[in-house]
Amino acid sequence: MTRNRxxxxxxxxxxxxxxxxxxxxxxxxxxxxxPGSVTSVTIEALMPLLAKACPVAPPxxxxxxxxxxxxxxxxxxxxxxxxxxxxxxxxxxxxxxxxLKLTTLGSEVMIGLYLPLFMFSGDYRVTRDGNDSxxxxxxxxxxxxxxxxxxxxxxxxxxxxxxxxxEQTNELVFRIDPMGGRVWGMLRSRNPTRAPLLAxxxxxxxxxxxxxxxxxxxxGRDEPRVAxxxxxxxxxxxxxxxxxxxxxxxxxxxxxxxxxxxHNPKNPSRMSPLVLLQTPAHAAGEIExxxxxxxxxxxxxxxxxxxxxxxxxxxxxxxxxxxAFAEARDRSLAWELTHTPVAP
Numbered sequence: 001m002t003r004n005r006x007x008x009x010x011x012x013x014x015x016x017x018x019x020x021x022x023x024x025x026x027x028x029x030x031x032x033x034x035p036g037s038v039t040s041v042t043i044e045a046l047m048p049l050l051a052k053a054c055p056v057a058p059p060x061x062x063x064x065x066x067x068x069x070x071x072x073x074x075x076x077x078x079x080x081x082x083x084x085x086x087x088x089x090x091x092x093x094x095x096x097x098x099x100l101k102l103t104t105l106g107s108e109v110m111i112g113l114y115l116p117l118f119m120f121s122g123d124y125r126v127t128r129d130g131n132d133s134x135x136x137x138x139x140x141x142x143x144x145x146x147x148x149x150x151x152x153x154x155x156x157x158x159x160x161x162x163x164x165x166x167e168q169t170n171e172l173v174f175r176i177d178p179m180g181g182r183v184w185g186m187l188r189s190r191n192p193t194r195a196p197l198l199a200x201x202x203x204x205x206x207x208x209x210x211x212x213x214x215x216x217x218x219x220g221r222d223e224p225r226v227a228x229x230x231x232x233x234x235x236x237x238x239x240x241x242x243x244x245x246x247x248x249x250x251x252x253x254x255x256x257x258x259x260x261x262x263h264n265p266k267n268p269s270r271m272s273p274l275v276l277l278q279t280p281a282h283a284a285g286e287i288e289x290x291x292x293x294x295x296x297x298x299x300x301x302x303x304x305x306x307x308x309x310x311x312x313x314x315x316x317x318x319x320x321x322x323x324a325f326a327e328a329r330d331r332s333l334a335w336e337l338t339h340t341p342v343a344p
Contacts, residue, residue: 038181039135043126045077046174046183047139051122056197059119060146069116069231078111085285086110087175087185087273090165097134097175097185103265104273106285110186112232113153113281117144118172121197137174138189142197143167145204150223154213154265154279157206167203170194213264213278227279234339239332246325247280253318254283257308259299287326294319 053071057064072078088110089102105114123140143166149155157163168190175185217223226232233240254260254277262269263277275289276282283290293299294315310318 039176039178042081042176042181043137046081047124050120054119056119056121059144065144073112082107082183091187091189102273109281109285113226135176135178138171141172143169150225153227155209158209163206227281233332237332237335239335243328243332246328250321250325253321284329291322
């Protein structure tokens, strides 16, 4: 089981707003990263790391997935490049980056739950949006589409077209800040001119979505297992049980206020960026955002979009549960820092 070696650094709402405001995209143009620039340093560090940690393998080989996940999660270099919060999603024709409907993910969640679902050959190209200075690293990839359902952060098959888009992904686009070299955004993309990494890549018909983002698997195990901290926190972590307990207390408040009716992958309220709260791992990545929203009165909201004032005692209870979950998460991650990581 993988153990965390670095506590995630968070990016504030102001920095996220700055990112969205400055990311004015135009057509992509081929470019070269200037030798010695922060962008070049990022690319030279990122691509060999991904290709070594997550080489091309059969898309259903769980052992290869576990090795990839372990290597990525233990990489201090990767944590420097993908620190803070990451904007995640898919491009749309002629839509600039800052207008895309994206999801915000904590770097721990991106590194531990999402990135290991992809394999890399080391092949890449670099493009730049014509009207801004943001560099895009387009890495050849393939999606692991034959894993057990519990290895996906949530049922990507809740929409057939979404599962199909994941299967068709043959490039991951890393959007790099040319001033700091940090990866701010990642897009899954299909490039029709790129040859597939696997000639015999299978097409999978996923199970029918039953409307449940979490469920119980064999032996009553909570699923998706990765969303219940499998791979992010060790089974022998003495704070893991307390963290799960704190999440379940918080989940009661989230349920009472119908938070998951909006903060789920279907995104019925069309928020952008989307903040996911429907699993423990997603909530752990966004807990600071949640606390700030409750404190300021921005959450919860009515069905028609207006802010919904909470009774003082209800607000106090919700905030107490959210802070207890954040503290339990921090204790769990801090414990991981002092222990030697072990491969799965």
